[in-house]
Amino acid sequence: MSNIPFSGARLWASLMEMARIGATPKGGCNRQTLTPLDAEGRALLARWGREIGLSLTTDRLGNMALLRPGRDPSRKPVAIGSHLDTQPTGGKFDGVLGVLAGLEVMRALHESGTETEAPILLINWTNEEGARFSPPMMGSGAAMGAFTEQQVLDTTDPDGVRFGAALEAIGWKGEGDPAALRDLEAYFELHIEQGPILEREGLDLGVVTHALAQQWFDVVVTGEESHAGGAMSHRKDALVAASILVQALESIAHEAGGDGRATVGRIAVEPSSRNVVPSVARFSVDLRHGDEAALDGMAAALRERAVAVAAARGVSVEVKPFWAFPQTPFDPALAERLRQAARARSISFRDMPTGIGHDAVYVARQVPTVMIFSPCHGGISHNEAESITPQWAEAGLLVLADAVVATAGIVRA
Template sequence: MVGRGPRRAGSGRDRDCRRPRMNVPLSGQRLWDSLMEMAKLGGTAKGGCNRQTLTDLDSEGRHLLRRWAEAAGCTLAVDRVGNMTLTRAGRDASRKPVAFGSHLDTQPTGGKFDGILGVLAGLEVLRAVHEAGIVTEAPLMLVNWTNEEGARFSPPMMGSGAAMGIFTEDEVLAKQDPEGKVFGEELARIGWKGGADPGALRDIGAYFELHIEQGKLLEDAGKEIGVVTHALAQNWLEVTVEGEEAHGGSPMAGRRDAMMAAAPLISAIEEIALKAVSASGEPGRATVGRLTVYPDSRNIAPSRIWFSIDTRHGDADLLAKMAEEIRARATAIAAARGVKITVADFWYSPHTPFDPALVGRVRDAAQRLGLPHMDMPTGIGHDAVYVARRVPATMIFCPCHGGISHNEAESITPAWAEAGLRVLADAVLATAGIAKD
């Protein structure tokens, strides 16, 4: 569907597979320039980006995207949870839109590319189609999902979750950040609470999402494109350890120190994940990302510890067994330490396959463009994972250096960005169809 990128010597691939099916003037340089321009909004001293959801900076990023997309002939709609859709009409108004996109919000110490690449690569597809005067059979729709990161308001992926019926609008709008600010009120404050029904997005015909891998499998394998076939199951837990405060100078014997009970449980979580090995040799994944201490004083043994656990696995049964073992360890440690440990469910996302036809379209595009590629799962939650529960969907990965993400040091090359752009455009236009004169 699109012209090939720069030729790589010695690829050994049939040059016919890289011959453009039609001339679509995609610009890797314009995509890169747009990424750098967006990164200025919330840019950090270390070269990353802090543009958290429903902040003034988030609003600025949304306005910038709107200006760019409207200049490419798109029409904006905003739904009641703030999801932005920018649509370019197709010849056949009865056909469902072919959608693509990701998110513009970042972590507090995030990078320039996580989510943003998918949104701005989608913008570049729209720009190129507009410049060439191409008319697609189905409408094209760029989506910027609200609060994918979940850094300020938890859980993550609220915009796509509300759109796909996984969360209700009311529960999303009522969520509070750590300062007690309410999601719905902040959405209205920054001017991005629309009137459209988020559930209308369940009626799109297909959804593609380009994203950086956030791992190093592609880089290690020397591949430029990841063809994402499915998402791992995820299970998030919250742990509360309740003991008794004690003076730091008091004897150790007899203490009910919540920290000394939490520490061995946290240590065991890594062990539990690494032992949960599937038949294919894949272990589990587990992370303790947040921890709070009460009363948080240097010379008091704490009476209360709270921490989060994020567990993931490609085998749903092994994921469940990981949670069972975490609970069993908690029970044993609580008895030995004379404390109370509560392990509560917080959020679950099942093993989610992507649409085989769309996965095949991505694979065919990478093959035809002569781009080294490999099939792979995503171990990370993305809006596409929620969308795939209701709509045919898939993802495209490009490498990121060292697998570093959710970090100001996150980086990719312009060539990787362009390779992902070209595969995205090829797959999107093959799905939407080109109107014949």
């Protein structure tokens, strides 16, 4: 592909320009989904697409699809995708790298006048992060049949704002059917690793072979509120009981071994008064593992510990399933195409799983899919300090581009 001018410098400049939308004082981005800043980022991507002749369609959930036609209209599109939305204190690269690397592939093909056999499609998925509307990956999940459109549209944020209303308010609700995005020949996603392995091993990228299984829960501990000046011996403190369970989760992950991971990301108490013993504590649980039987064992261990804590502390504990998806393999043939592209350019790599949910995990349910990981400094992500190098971005771009073009096919004179 040496005659196609894929430009790491142009990709980097685009990343920095997009990062100005929602820029935070600490150098990150706050461009949460379905906010005016999200709309501004979408408009910039749409403008860049128009400048190179891409046709844009937007579906009823706001998923953006920018198409570059191929010579053979009977071929399904080869897609590249990720997301532009961020966490409230997010970085410049999570998701955005994949979208703008896809844009750079399109720009280079346009600049060189290269025609592909199959169309190439660039996708910006709505609400990958799940920071404002939960669960995450709603746009890709609904497109691939994991949620209904109505479920997504009726979801509300912590302030009670409905997803559908927020989408209409920013002007990005389209007319297209999200399910049309299942009709793809292949799907590629470039993403930062969000972990330390590639940097630690001095590698340029990772070929992602599969995604770990996940199970999420909401846990509600109910005790009895009482005055903070009352005796310790008679308390039914919901927060103390919850804290015992939170600490137990770390042990559950270690006991599961391998890829076992357990996280509590949210906790709230009622009545939330300084001098009242909490009567209710609610917290989220995120369990992950590369072995589904081991993951089921972690969930069972959580329930067992909940029963024991309830009995010991005189409280009730409810463990409610919230969301889950199974271990998901990515397409072996596409993974091998990435390996071949990396070897051809002398780019170092390793195979690896992802323990993190991505749009690609849902897309893989319907479409041959693969992911590429680029290193990030210290494995830091979902953080304003998130950082990569231009060289890492370029390595990911080149392998992505070569594999996408090889899949779509170049028209030969």
